[in-house]
Amino acid sequence: MKIAVVGTGYVGLVSGACLAEFGHRVVCMDKLAERIDFLRQGSIPIYEPGLDDLVARNVEQGRLSFTTDLAEAMADARAIFVAVGTPSVRRGNGYADLSYVYQAAEEIAANLVQDYTVVIDKSTVPVGTARQVQRLIAKANPRAVFDMVSNPEFLREGAAISDFMRPDRVVVGSGSQRAFDVMREIYNPLYLNGTPIVETTLETAELIKYAANAFLAVKISFINEMANLCEAVGADVKPLAKAVGLDGRIGGKFLHPGPGYGGSCFPKDTLALLRIAQEHGSTSRLVEAAVEVNAAQKGRMIKKIRDALGGSEAGKTIGVLGLTFKPETDDLREAPALTILPALSEKGAALQVHDPQGMREAAKIMPECRYLDDPYAVATGADALILMTEWNQYRALDLQRLRELMAQPLFIDLRNVYEPVMMREAGFTYIGVGRLQGAIK
Template sequence: MKITIVGSGYVGLVTGACFSEVGINVQCVDVNEAKIENLKKGIVPIYEPGLDKMIVRNLEKGRLQFTTSLSEALKDSEIVFISVGTPPDEDGSADLKYVLQVAKDCGKYMNDYTLVVTKSTVPVGTSIKVKNAIQDELQKRNVKIPFDVASNPEFLKEGAAIDDFLKPDRIIVGAESARAEALLRSLYKSFTLNGHPILFMDILSAEMTKYAANAMLATKISFMNDMANLCEIVGADVNEVRKGIGSDGRIGNKFIYPGIGYGGSCFPKDVQALIRTAQENNYNLQVLKAVEAVNQNQKTVLYHKIVNYFNGNLQGKTIAIWGLSFKPQTDDMREAPSLIIVNKLVEAGAKVKVYDPVAISEAKHHFGDTITYYNDQYEALIEADCLAILTEWPEFKIPNFNIVNKLLNTAAIFDGRNIYDTYEMKKQGFDYFCIGVNTLTHMKNNLLRSVS
């Protein structure tokens, strides 16, 4: 089987590489000539563990190819995946211009039956627009070529995308005909043989499933952050609360870790797009509006803790930061809490020194020369007045605290991801602040436990 994937960004590259890994012939198409030339050489434009090696391996085996010509790629391709970006418009709705342009191009160049599948995250009803765009181009050519459209949303976690693709919790497919369903069932046969379920449904439901899944996960995060803020006020420990509710099978222990808000390319964009879809259909998604509001507020919580610690004045203070990407194992900084926190620190007159294992190059696009960048986590601490942790990279979890203490002017740590234990940090001489824990109450509770 030969397939074409249009769009060589995060989703397109992972999809193309993984399909080629299971023996399918894949052509990835992108309009960016420089990107395509680099990919032909095995130079990957994004950081995703294992992706570069997989791409090189399948390039060498001839199962994966890169091109700028959709017309050439469509020859002998039974399935075309649309994997281009759907950035948010000013009103929060998903911008479909790239998706619809690919649909038009398919209509221009297809010469035999083709199944056009949206892999990009798109609002409910996009399949109808895609179908109309293809049909319009066929009419302009005055030809009748059979085709189908389908929806096959991605559920990839950055940093674990290859595992998510090759070992999916489920494969969601929205198909409009038996022929389309049969093709996609054949494409995913090697996955279903390994026990991974494939769920077929109508296209509108498949499109909605993607948004509903991300909205539910975002809701769990914002709910837990809201609870964390209340815990801190009343003297409860959100880490204990998390364990208590996470043991309930109806709730589960995933996505209930408090922090400084969610970011990335999916949750913020998809929540906004779903709210917009509801508005266009005269419905008010009250819960999701609150989810978004809580998340935006949460991105400033750690900044305010730092300001309060220095009595409201950051002028001339030096703040060291570990972690800039929105999550570990990626260099993605889209909607990352660090974007808000760092900018607010700079605006308040602080000097900011940053370290991230992979996101430094990306950070320079956002912050320019307003901050100082380091390639060593300890070097960033020299003469800093405190340390703030914004991303829970593994290398930050067990640092040499003796070195940290010696390098900082003030032994103060602001932990936006709750990766350290409050009592242990106090024992080591740090002023320690995290999310959802009242430090004084926590110390009293630990003291009572040690006495009893």
């Protein structure tokens, strides 16, 4: 099948490459000529493990191409995926900027000349957006024969290809049996593998994405609250989380305490869900609480670091391992580091940091930090070392070497990567999140 993908950002590029891997002929379109030239040269504008090889293979085999011409992309296409950005209008207000979606709709309408086409909204959008896109296209091109589909993505940064090729489920929202048939053809490899396909209405499909992300955010905030309670009563969150997660009704995923959730989805989608609920006269108290807990957790981490340094970070050198909101991505959006590190710097701390993928972008946002090439350079002369992001290369550090390089053997592990007893035996004062701090002096 010929498929057009409008937008070559994270979702569009991953989706287009994976659809090509399924055997479809995919043309990815973007207005940014520089980005299209970049892709045509074989370069990938984002970091996602395995994406460069996937794109190169499908370009070489003639199934994937790139263009700035929407008419070219849509020519003979039976399906058009809309995967443009929907950023918040203003940080923290929950309103999504739908201007790119609506602009894409108008331009798609002008180029709909075939007998029948399915327009598929892949972007994360508020409930009712697909209906509005449908109205815009129908108004702009009354002769267009098309159906609208909502097909939300559930791609985790760092594991996006696996999530697309082997998903937990595929959600397809529409009011047309003909559209459902086309979507089954698009996702035929997944049907053959027995992947659950949820077919529902447009509005339900749109809400599913927000509900799923909000539930995971609630789960993260819950375990962070339990970690804080563990510190207060002298309990240990690690066995607590393990025991709770072994309950089949709950599961262990996302029960890992830390400095709070970040990234492009959870912060934006939880606020958007609250805004949708408010606009429809409903409430979501659990999600409200999760958002509040997440904001407070970052403040707690600043206090944890400050207390570990004796009550003040002024004049102290602090090494930081990791900047991105999670490992295996270069994404810094809403990363806890962007809240925690400036607060420390403002109070007089000298920060020397390392991240495998995030330093180039971080340097634009936090120029006050010193960016170094490896973890051991970061540890040199440091009064404390903070593990902020659990990259694999930080999981087996040479502890003896670290201790010898540091001015003070203080290790603040905001991801609970290391075991307190092991760190104590290595000569460190170890501070985790919800761990038995009193036992490790």
